[in-house]
Amino acid sequence: MTCFMDHRDLSRATATGYLFLLLLFSSFINIWSSCSNGSCQVVDSCSHSTDCGPGLFCGNCPALGKTQPFCIRGQATIPTSVIGGLPFNKYSWLVTHNSFSIVGAPALPGVQRFTFYNQEDTVTNQLKNGVRGLMLDMYDFNGDIWLCHSFRGQCFNFTAFQPAINTLREVEAFLSKNPSEIVTIIIEDYVHTPKGLTKLFKNAGLDKYWFPVSKMPKKGEDWPTVTEMVKANHRLLVFTSVASKEEEEGIAYQWKYLLENEAGDPGVKPGSCPNRKESQPFNSKTASLFLMNYFPTYPVEDEACKEHSARLADRIRTCYKAAGSMMPNFLAVNFYLDLVTGLDEKEFLLRPMVTQKGKFVLD
Numbered sequence: 242m243t244c245f246m247d248h249r250d251l252s253r254a255t256a257t258g259y260l261f262l263l264l265l266f267s268s269f270i271n272i273w274s275s276c277s278n279g280s281c282q283v284v285d286s287c288s289h290s291t292d293c294g295p296g297l298f299c300g301n302c303p304a305l306g307k308t309q310p311f312c313i314r315g316q317a318t319i320p321t322s323v324i325g326g327l328p329f330n331k332y333s334w335l336v337t338h339n340s341f342s343i344v345g346a347p348a349l350p351g352v353q354r355f356t357f358y359n360q361e362d363t364v365t366n367q368l369k370n371g372v373r374g375l376m377l378d379m380y381d382f383n384g385d386i387w388l389c390h391s392f393r394g395q396c397f398n399f400t401a402f403q404p405a406i407n408t409l410r411e412v413e414a415f416l417s418k419n420p421s422e423i424v425t426i427i428i429e430d431y432v433h434t435p436k437g438l439t440k441l442f443k444n445a446g447l448d449k450y451w452f453p454v455s456k457m458p459k460k461g462e463d464w465p466t467v468t469e470m471v472k473a474n475h476r477l478l479v480f481t482s483v484a485s486k487e488e489e490e491g492i493a494y495q496w497k498y499l500l501e502n503e504a505g506d507p508g509v510k511p512g513s514c515p516n517r518k519e520s521q522p523f524n525s526k527t528a529s530l531f532l533m534n535y536f537p538t539y540p541v542e543d544e545a546c547k548e549h550s551a552r553l554a555d556r557i558r559t560c561y562k563a564a565g566s567m568m569p570n571f572l573a574v575n576f577y578l579d580l581v582t583g584l585d586e587k588e589f590l591l592r593p594m595v596t597q598k599g600k601f602v603l604d
Contacts, residue, residue, distance in 0.1 A: 279293065378428075
C-alpha cells in the first residue's frame with residue numbers, strides 16, 4: 242500500500258526522505274566491472290583495501306553469505322553536504338548507540354570488564370566518519386562522572402569505561418576543528434550529583450556550543466535552520482532522560498522533544514514499530530524530532546552487517562508509517578561501520594523512495 246505525506250510534512254519529505262536514504266544507501270551504487278589499484282567502487286570485488294577507491298575499504302559480510310571481499314563505504318554522507326540551509330528537523334543523522342562501549346577499550350587496572358560492546362571505533366573516528374549523534378550512559382562513579390554500560394542504575398568497576406569528560410573533550414575537539422558541524426548527545430542519565438552535568442560540559446569546553454533549551458521548539462514547529470544554528474554557534478544539542486534537569490540545569494528533557502520507538506529486540510521485530518513507553522505517542526503534534534532505535538538487545542558484531550541490510554530499509558518504512566509519515570531524524574545503531582555492508586540489490590537505493598506529484602511516497 243502506498244503511504245502519502247500530509248501537507249505538514251511535505252517539505253520534510255522532499256528533503257529528509259531523500260537525505261535519509263542517501264545517508265544510508267548512497268554508497269550502494271556501483272558499476273559492476275572488474276577493477277583494481279584504487280578504481281573499485283562500492284560492492285565491487287576486491288582483494289585488498291588498496292583496490293578500493295577513496296573512502297572505501299575491503300571487507301565482507303559472512304552473516305549474509307557474502308564471504309567474497311568487496312568494497313565497503315567507510316563514511317556516511319553528511320546530509321548538509323547535499324542540501325544545505327534547511328531546518329535541523331528536516332535532516333536525518335546517524336547516531337551510535339552506546340558510543341563509548343567500544344570493542345578493545347581498556348578496562349580499569351586489575352579488573353576484568355564484564356559487559357556488552359556496541360561499537361568498534363573511537364568516538365573521534367565515529368565523528369570523522371559521519372556520525373552526528375552519540376548515546377552516552379553517564380553515572381556517578383569514583384567521585385566523578387563516568388561512562389558505564391551497566392545495570393540497576395549503578396556503575397561498577399567491571400562495567401566502567403572512562404570518565405565522561407574524556408569523550409566530551411573528543412566532541413569539543415571535533416566541533417572546534419569543524420565549525421559548520423552540529424552534534425547531538427543523548428544521555429541515559431544516572432548522575433545525581435547536583436549540577437553535575439552542567440559542570441562536566443563546562444569543564445569539557447562544550448558550554449560555548451550549547452543550544453539553549455529556551456530556543457527549542459515545543460509545539461511541533463520547525464527547528465532553526467542549520468545555517469542559523471552554525472551562525473549562532475549553537476552546534477551542540479544535549480538531551481537527558483531526567484525530566485527535572487531541564488529546569489534545574491537547562492538540559493532538555495529527551496521525551497519532551499523527541500518521539501522514539503522501543504529500543505532493543507522490540508525495536509527490530511519485523512512488521513512493527515512500537516512507541517517507547519517514556520516517549521510521547523507517535524501522533525503527538527508537540528515534538529518535531531523522531532529518534533529511531535535499530536539495534537537488538539544483545540549486540541553481536543558479526544551479525545551487524547546482516548542487521549543493516551534490506552531489513553533495515555524495511556524497518557525504516559515501518560517506522561515511517563507508524564510515526565504518521567515522519568522520517569526518522571536520528572537513526573541509532575550498533576557497530577555503525579557495518580551499516581552498509583549488507584546491501585546486495587542494485588536497485589535498492591531507488592526502491593524505497595518514489596516521488597509522485599511532488600510528494601514523498603513509501604511503497
